[in-house]
Amino acid sequence: MMTPMMMVMVILLMIVMRLCSSPLTTNSQYNKSGQGSQCNQAIMLVTDGAPDNYEKIFSTYNWPHFQVRVFTYLIGREEKKKRDLSWMACANKGYFVQVTTLAEVREQVLRYIPVMARPMVMYQEDHHHIWTGVYADVADPKQIEWLWEVREGKRQRDRTENYQKLQKIVKDSSSPAIIDALRDKWQVENFLRYGEFSLSSRSIARIKAAKMRKMRGRRGAPGLKEGYRLMTSVAVPVFDRKKTSMKTANLLGVAGTDVPIREIEKLVPPYKLGVNGYSFMVNSNGYVIYHPDLRPVFQDILKPNYNSVDFAEVELTDYENEARANDSELLELRKDLVEQNAAERMMSVKIHLDDMKRVVQRKQKYFAQKISGTPFSLGIAMPEGYGKYKVHGQIELTREIQDHRAGDVMNHFSTGNWTLHPDWVYCEYKYDQHQEDQSPEALINEFLSRAQKPNWKWRSTRTRPPPDPIMNQAQHKRWKPSMGSDERRDNYYCDKDLVQSLLFDARATNVYSRKVKIEDKIKDRNTSSQNFGITTAFVATRSGLTRWIDNPSESSSSNGNSKEPHFMKVHNRAIDEVWYKRAVDYYKEDQDAYVYSVPFDAATRDPDEVLVTATRAIFVEENDYRMAPAAVVGVTIKHRKFVDFFKNETYKCPSYPSRNSSCKKAKTCESKSLNCYLLDDNGFIIASENEDDTGKFFGTLEGTIMESLVQSEVYKKIQIFDYQAVCLDTQEKNSMASILTTPIQTLKWFASWVMGNVFWVLVKTQLYTLWDPNEAWAYAQGQWDPNAAPTDEVTYSKGPINYQSAFGEYQEMLPDEAGIPTEDTKHPELPDDIGDFPSLELAYINKTHPRPCDKTVYLYKLQSKKLKQDGLYKPVKGKLSNCHTNGCGRPFSVQKVISTNLILVAVNSLCPCESRKVDIEPVEVEHNETTSCNRLLMQHYRKRPQSCVNYHPDEHEIKLCGGAGSLGPSSVALLTLLLAHIYNSMMQS
The missing domain is CATH 3.30.450.20 (PAS domain)
Known part of the structure; x- marks a missing residue:
């Protein structure tokens, strides 16, 4: 029986054959529009047979200039279907290929490349350099989909293991607490995902955040984890210059x-x-x-x-x-x-x-x-x-050496805590493969020591000198500078400007190399000796240098008691760090302001490990209008100490120095009728009375208030589009169980069977040719000259087709932390009888498949100028009226915190108003039909190739086009055998 898929393929084949003249018809018009490459053009036909050779169409639209080459690919072993396909290819400067097994697909498909290159090879002059686009160094593009399948397989394996544990618990446990947990669909779902009961939302968020942190890797941003290396390639063609009697153009x-x-x-x-x-x-x-x-x-x-x-x-x-x-x-x-x-x-x-x-x-x-x-x-x-503008400050190293101050240069890096930008090149050996294990700090110390020796040269050129040209081929192959050899030591690169700027910054920040306690600095500035919870003070400069001083009494990471790595060891990329960029950008808002931030996942971390980062940009100004950023200074503060200080200040009445009876009458954040939040300039909670709120977006807790802040122009709502987003499509679940038949399903099967047979009869009897009396059909054929007219000889080919896999096996596996937990299944309705639980449906995940898509998200930016009146920051007050059935309202007040990027938001908590959730998670853009069509039709401007070689006047002399060869007796062999037979007869007689 003919399946619906087979019917579709047959119909499409007929349509393609009928419309194959369309590219030829519109070819000249397309070139005139300037959209095409105006270079090599080809039609590639992949089919299991052709009903005609379409000679009339080719003669009308493609001959005699042969602007379009035709490549034909015959699928299968049918010999009788070769004739017309081969003739189409050979008559249009193309190539014919028959593909019989899956293993030869790759080899046979690429046969078109030498044909397209024939004009270039025949000219023997131009060797065009071709550059590719960007690509990743993976063995096969199909590995990407395979890795995703591995990831989904791991998710399924983990859920299946948890399902088996759940079955055992249901069978063995009689504890009332366990039975109650099994009746809670949320508890069951969490157990299937994470393998534990009684997980709080905080614990689940902590699990997800931990996996996300592992996936982000060293660079601190998703998508930049080391493991894939992006590359481009450059290539030139290699021609066969041998002179032969028959033109081949190899x-x-x-x-x-x-x-x-x-x-x-x-x-x-x-x-x-x-x-x-x-x-x-x-x-x-x-x-x-x-x-x-x-x-x-x-x-x-x-x-x-x-x-x-x-x-x-x-x-x-x-x-x-x-x-x-x-x-x-x-x-x-x-x-x-x-x-x-x-x-x-x-x-x-x-x-x-x-x-x-x-x-x-x-x-x-x-x-x-x-x-x-x-x-x-x-x-x-x-x-x-x-x-x-740019800050120019350098120390001339050679002059320092001449003035016998080279020791001072080394002293800047001999003490204190410091690090360099890990991705910048200060100095490096060009041929040393082992230097990847050396840190930038070790390399700069090594080269500074070398710079103090005689005959030092900067070698600030990146071009790598080739091996000695007098080497023979064997020597060239073996040549490789070894560790410590003269070749290795003389083939290096040093960025003179960067290194000398680094020396200048090191001297300017030398105070951070001295062992001075932070508390002593605070006392020296006549400030309170109260412990503010400062753990680290640091400075990052334009040259990639980062220095810091730890407060031993507060910094748990400095004494090895912290589970988290030291803040400065992770955030060591200087001007590329987010806190550096934000501090520089905020400078135009307030030159004296410190920019505060906390991790977005602070609520999922150990509260004792959460740090508040406060940074401020240092600009160098000249003539009141020229200014350039030179560095950023900052501190890290224990969040719990910061919150204590926040409460201590906001619980006071601003009109009184202490909490006396008069002050208690005023409303402060100590009042249970108020919820107070300290928000940053993007709407994230820096501090509140509930530590679980830390790092969250304010709109997720008080969405209605956040919308009111936007309407009051406290925050500006900014739409961002992500055109590199990935959406996960859920795949339908399949099982080995048979389908339950219904009368409607039976009728659908019967209708499909009838339609399949009708179409098959039309194809076999050729009745559909009645709408075109000029339709021609291919004849079976045997041995023929590809360029000759078709004959009526028939040759049959029988034999099974042996399909083989064309792809190798992959040994690489995804790490365990690769998959972030996603929504697996909808929560099923649990049965009243615990004996019927758990159902097999719970063991399955919703398998997903990634696809490119567009997403959008609304982000928020503080409008500090809107809070200013007459040069002073004034509070902004508002009220949500009639937000509850009892008619109550929720007043709120906003006040800018001086010299920071923070605002204090106080919200009335007595009125139980329903609040909408405003989050900042990107959502897919649903394009309407018109937009989707326009997107497909609209092509961005592209540049045509600068040169094109697609024609040579002598190419018609090349007869190789993939046509079938003739099998016939050899005249020489027959004559030799005849002479040998005569000679043997004469000898015997």
């Missing part, structure tokens, strides 16, 4: 090399761009090669479209209020990058930080320039204002 292959994207990024040192400045690279298709917002990984697995992220998808203009809006300024900049034009533009953009939980709006100046010899353009973005 392409021997290509010679190429892989170039890690990280090595390209090193050529644009970040310290030269400064804080919040960045570089990026775009190819001729507008796709990003590297960009700070390129996020290629989702939960430790490459995203499906990681290598085709457009420049317009990573730069978000401030005017974009709908998904994929066409901003003219952005598209003009993109066109300049694609065309490799030198450009300079100013744009207002929105930039998200901290895993898309914070947002910054600012103007940025963009510069674009082509990279010669490649299809790439380099772009640089600099923030308006402070991005125009």
Whole structure:
């Protein structure tokens, strides 16, 4: 019986054959529009047979110039179906291939490459350098989907193990507490997910947060965990220059090399761009090669479209209020990058930080320039204002050595706690593979020691000298500088400007290398000797240097008692740290302000380990309008001590110095009728009376109040689009059980069977040819000349098709922490009889499959100027009226905290108003039909290849097109056998 899928394939084949003239008809029109590449063009037909050779169509639209090559692929072993397909390929400068087994698919499909390269090979002149787009160093792209299946398999395995434990508990346990837990669907679901009963929401959040922290890795942002290395490749063709009697134009292959994207990024040192400045690279298709917002990984697995992220998808203009809006300024900049034009533009953009939980709006100046010899353009973005200027401060190392002060230079790094930016290159050996195990701190100390010796040279060029050209091939292969050899020591690179800037910053921050207690500094400034809970004081500079001093009485990480790593050991990337960027950006709001923050998952951590970070930017100013950031200073404070200080201050009446009877009459945060929150400039809770609120977004607790703050212009609501998002589609569950048949199901099967047979009869009897009397059909064929007219000879081929797997096995497995817990199943209705529990349905997870999608989220930004009146910060008061059936309201008050990025929000708690939840989790953008169609039809501007070789006048002399060869007797062999037979007969006679 013919299945519906077979019917669809037959109909599609007929439609494709009928419309195969369409590309030829519109080809010239398409080229005139300028959208095409105007280079090599081909039609590739994959089929199990063709009813005609369509000679009339080809002669009308493709001959005699042969603008379009035709490649035909015959699937199966049917010999009689070769004739027309081979003729179509050979008559249109193409190639015919018959694919009989799965194992030969890869080899046979690639036969079109040498054919397309024939004109280039025949000219024997141009060796074009071809650069690829960005890709990850994985063995096979299919490995990505396989890894996701492994991840889903692990989730299923864990849930199955917990299900088996649950079965045993139901069977063996008679405890009333266990039976009550089994009747609670939330408890059952949590046990199936995490293997424990009685988990609180805090415990569940702690489990998820711990897995997320592991997945974020060292760099501190999802999608940037080391494990995948992005690369691009450059290749040149290798031609066969041998002269033969028959023209073949063989392409021997290509010679190429892989170039890690990280090595390209090193050529644009970040310290030269400064804080919040960045570089990026775009190819001729507008796709990003590297960009700070390129996020290629989702939960430790490459995203499906990681290598085709457009420049317009990573730069978000401030005017974009709908998904994929066409901003003219952005598209003009993109066109300049694609065309490799030198450009300079100013744009207002929105930039998200901290895993898309914070947002910054600012103007940025963009510069674009082509990279010669490649299809790439380099772009640089600099923030308006402070991005125009740069602090120039260096210590000339050679002069220090001449003045016999080299010892002072080394002393700056001999004591105290300090670290360098782990991703920056200060000095490195070019050929030493073992230096990856050396930290930047160890390398800089080694090179500073070498710099004090005679004949020191900076060697500030990155080009690596090739081996000695007089070496023979064997020597060249064996050549590799060894550890400690002269070759190794002389082949190094040192960034002179960066190192000498580092020395300047080290001397300027030398106070952090002295053993001075923080309490002593506080006393020296005539402040209270009260312990504020400061654990660490630190400074980070423009050169990537970070210094800090620990407070032994408060810092548990300094004495080894902390479970968490030291704050400065993790956040050691200086100007690339979020707290550094935020402090610099907030400087224009308030030059004296400290920027406070806490971890978003603070509520899931040990309360004794949670730290508050307070940072402030240090700018160097000149002539009252030139200023540039030089460093950021800050402290980390124990959150519990910070909350104690918060309560102590907010429980006081501002009109009285102490809590006397008059003060108690006033309303303070000590009153049970008030809930007080300390919020940062993005709406996250820094402190409250409930420590479980720490780090959460205020809208998740008081959504209605948050909306009122937006309406009162205390916060600004800013929409962000994520065009690199991944959505998880739930796969339908399948089981081995048979389907329960119903009368309706039986009728559907019968109708499908009838329609299948009807279509099969139409195909076999060729009745559908009545609508086209000119339709022709292929004849069975045997041996033929591919370029000759078809004959009526028939040759049959019989035999089974042997399918083999074309892919190898993967040994790599995902780490246990790769999968973040997701919603597995809907909570089933539990039976009243515990004996019928648990059902098998509970053992299954909802398997998911990732797909690219667009998401959007609303983030919030504090509007400090709206809280100011006559140069002073005034409280903003409001009230939610009639928010409950009893007619009560909820008044609230907002007050800016001086010299910080914080506001104090006091909310009345007596009226039980229902509050909506306002979260900041991205949601998928549901495109309507019109938007979806426009998105498919709209193609961003792309640049055509700079040169194209698709024609050679002598190519028609090449007869190799994949047609079947003739099997016939050899004349020489027959003559030899005949002579031998005559000779033997004469000898015998």
